[in-house]
Amino acid sequence: MWDEFDLIATHFAPLARDSDAALGLRDDAALLTPPTDGDLALTLDTITSGVHYLPDDPPDRIAQKLVRVNLSDLAAMGARPLGYLLSTAFARELDGAWVARFAEGLGRDQETYGIELLGGDTTAMPGPSCLTLIAVGAVPRASALRRSGARVGDWVYVSGTIGDAALGLRACRGELSGDGADLAVLCDRYRLPQPRVALGRALREQGLATAAVDVSDGLVADLGHLATASGVGIVMDAEHVPLSSASRRVLDTGMATLAALFTGGDDYELAFTASPEHDSEVRAAAEAAGVTIARIGAVTDGQDVEMRDRAGQRLSVDGMGWRHH
Numbered sequence: 328m329w330d331e332f333d334l335i336a337t338h339f340a341p342l343a344r345d346s347d348a349a350l351g352l353r354d355d356a357a358l359l360t361p362p363t364d365g366d367l368a369l370t371l372d373t374i375t376s377g378v379h380y381l382p383d384d385p386p387d388r389i390a391q392k393l394v395r396v397n398l399s400d401l402a403a404m405g406a407r408p409l410g411y412l413l414s415t416a417f418a419r420e421l422d423g424a425w426v427a428r429f430a431e432g433l434g435r436d437q438e439t440y441g442i443e444l445l446g447g448d449t450t451a452m453p454g455p456s457c458l459t460l461i462a463v464g465a466v467p468r469a470s471a472l473r474r475s476g477a478r479v480g481d482w483v484y485v486s487g488t489i490g491d492a493a494l495g496l497r498a499c500r501g502e503l504s505g506d507g508a509d510l511a512v513l514c515d516r517y518r519l520p521q522p523r524v525a526l527g528r529a530l531r532e533q534g535l536a537t538a539a540v541d542v543s544d545g546l547v548a549d550l551g552h553l554a555t556a557s558g559v560g561i562v563m564d565a566e567h568v569p570l571s572s573a574s575r576r577v578l579d580t581g582m583a584t585l586a587a588l589f590t591g592g593d594d595y596e597l598a599f600t601a602s603p604e605h606d607s608e609v610r611a612a613a614e615a616a617g618v619t620i621a622r623i624g625a626v627t628d629g630q631d632v633e634m635r636d637r638a639g640q641r642l643s644v645d646g647m648g649w650r651h652h
């Protein structure tokens with residue numbers, strides 16, 4: 328059994344060591360000096376065992392997923408990550424070694440993304456672990472990317488590849504057969520999202536994206552959120568949605584459908600809109616950020632998201648994305 332204050336002192340205080348704001352995790356709150364002439368971007372996402380990750384996933388990966396799903400929301404706003412607050416309601420059966428590995432994952436991503444732990448809360452749960460992180464970011468005043476700026480005629484882009492994590496969840500669960508290396512790649516894509524922080528920042532700094540959203544619930548659902556917020560429609564060409572070679576091979580076996588990839592969620596890619604006249608700058612910004620992007624459609628004066636096949640025929644899918652109920 329672990330003790331709350333031992334956990335904080337042993338595993339969490341070292342992660343706050345380099346932050347003046349965190350006050351060594353020894354006071355009642357953190358004191359963060361807001362950026363001058365900037366906005367703070369504040370976002371929170373929870374991940375729960377059995378709902379967002381598998382109970383047997385490696386603890387360091389679970390920690391990194393928690394960090395990254397939140398940084399993905401900062402990326403969507405074009406914000407620079409500063410730090411985070413952490414609420415860990417650990418299932419009672421987890422031991423100190425599990426928490427040590429969890430903290431290791433946090434430390435690794437602190438290095439990767441240049442963030443520090445600012446504070447948090449530790450509790451023990453009679454049920455499954457429930458982990459919450461509040462990410463704090465900064466953007467120059469009134470410059471954040473929003474979901475609401477898409478204009479009719481803009482082109483629609485998405486980063487990376489779509490659907491790997493949805494297949495990866497099935498791969499991690501042993502529900503897919505096929506090439507072992509493909510299944511390992513997909514499982515890793517489920518466990519370890521790659522938030523597109525550098526791309527989001529570049530699109531904002533260079534004034535290229537008119538609107539942006541990160542893809543958590545599913546490509547169709549999240550494009551739908553962007554379309555609704557912008558008061559526009561989106562026509563998406565299914566054949567242009569970027570797929571990894573691993574997921575193409577799974578599709579070829581018939582074990583999954585394209586619709587499942589477009590609505591599965593957990594991608595943590597960025598979907599964004601930009602004026603066609605900025606296409607080459609958008610592509611250069613993505614390249615400089617080390618991320619592939621694909622143009623997948625256009626903004627229309629309609630509403631919602633319409634998917635089209637190669638022949639321009641309308642495709643319909645059951646449901647648009649993930650929803651808790």
Ligand SMILES: Nc1ncnc2c1ncn2[C@@H]1O[C@H](COP(=O)(O)OP(=O)(O)OP(=O)(O)O)[C@@H](O)[C@H]1O
Pocket residue numbers: 371372396400543544
């Ligand atoms: N319980 C809540 N209280 C206050 N605001 C909430 C609550 N749940 C969601 N929101 C707000 O609603 C908006 C949409 O939330 P949502 O969680 O769908 O966004 P997201 O984090 O981009 O998606 P996902 O959770 O799939 O990653 C956000 O602005 C969020 O801050």
Ligand SMILES: Cc1ncc(C[n+]2csc(CCOP(=O)(O)O)c2C)c(N)n1
Pocket residue numbers: 372373377378379380381496543544591592593649651
């Ligand atoms: C074990 C397991 N089962 C199902 C899923 C799929 N899933 C759960 S929540 C979510 C959307 C984002 O979450 P939220 O909207 O809560 O931030 C998705 C795609 C998963 N990740 N793990």
Ligand SMILES: [Mg+2]
Pocket residue numbers: 371372
């Ligand atoms: Mg959320």
Ligand SMILES: [Mg+2]
Pocket residue numbers: 399400403540541542543
């Ligand atoms: Mg989001």
Ligand SMILES: [Mg+2]
Pocket residue numbers: 372396397400543
């Ligand atoms: Mg989110």
